[in-house]
Structure formats: C-alpha cells, structure tokens
Amino acid sequence: MKxxxxxxxxxxxxQLNEEKLDTSIAPELKSEFVTLQAEGFKHVIMNLKDVKYxxxxxxxxxxxxxxxxxxxxxxxxxxxxxxxxxxINISQLDKVMDILPTEKEAVNxxxxxxxxxxxxxxxxxEE
Numbered sequence: 001m002k003x004x005x006x007x008x009x010x011x012x013x014x015q016l017n018e019e020k021l022d023t024s025i026a027p028e029l030k031s032e033f034v035t036l037q038a039e040g041f042k043h044v045i046m047n048l049k050d051v052k053y054x055x056x057x058x059x060x061x062x063x064x065x066x067x068x069x070x071x072x073x074x075x076x077x078x079x080x081x082x083x084x085x086x087x088i089n090i091s092q093l094d095k096v097m098d099i100l101p102t103e104k105e106a107v108n109x110x111x112x113x114x115x116x117x118x119x120x121x122x123x124x125x126e127e
Contacts, residue, residue: 011043021058042073049079
C-alpha cells in the first residue's frame with residue numbers, strides 16, 4: 001500500500017497514493033488504523049484524492065477507521081472522487097461518516113472538535 005501519514009500533534013492525515021481501495025489494500029489500511037490508535041492519535045483525516053475506485057472491502061476498512069476514531073475523536077474523509085462518493089452514497093455511509101470537501105476543512109473540523117471537547121470538560125454538566 002502506497003500512502004503518506006502526516007502526523008501532527010493531535011491528528012494524522014493519511015493520503016492514500018493508490019487508485020484502488022480494494023481487497024489488496026484494505027487489510028493493511030485497517031492495520032494502520034489500529035497502529036495509529038495504539039500510538040494515541042484521536043483524529044484521522046483520510047485524503048482520498050487519488051482513489052478512483054473502491055469496493056466493499058475498501059469501504060469496510062473506512063468503517064473500521066470510523067469506528068476506532070469516531071468514539072474518541074474524529075474520522076474524516078476528504079477529497080473524495082465521484083465514483084467513490086457514489087458508492088458511499090449508495091451504501092448510505094454518507095449518513096454515518098464525516099465527509100468534507102477538502103483536507104483544510106477537515107483539519108479545521110478537528111480543531112473545532114477539540115475546542116468543543118475542552119469546553120465540555122471544563123464546563124462539566126452545567127448547561
């Protein structure tokens with residue numbers, strides 16, 4: 001699997017440098033998610049700008065990432081190509097996954113998520 005992982009202080013941007021997210025890549029991607037979680041990262045941004053095709057195993061890998069990071073932080077997909085977006089829509093995964101048009105918007109969403117978490121922690125149960 002060809003990819004880059006830009007590790008920042010509180011998030012990681014994974015840029016998949018493959019045209020296909022399928023059975024040949026999905027297991028390795030799932031393993032990478034587990035490793036990142038073990039390293040303590042709470043937010044992952046998946047930049048899918050080079051991915052032109054995905055099958056069900058590719059979507060399954062993305063769902064694993066969403067499950068692992070969605071509970072403690074965020075898992076955001078960005079720069080999704082048209083074919084892959086159609087598959088996500090057909091599968092109705094667009095209703096359960098965070099999808100933003102650009103990587104920059106995804107990074108901003110991570111910072112907003114952290115600010116909201118910090119405010120909730122400081123405020124306790126006060127409403």
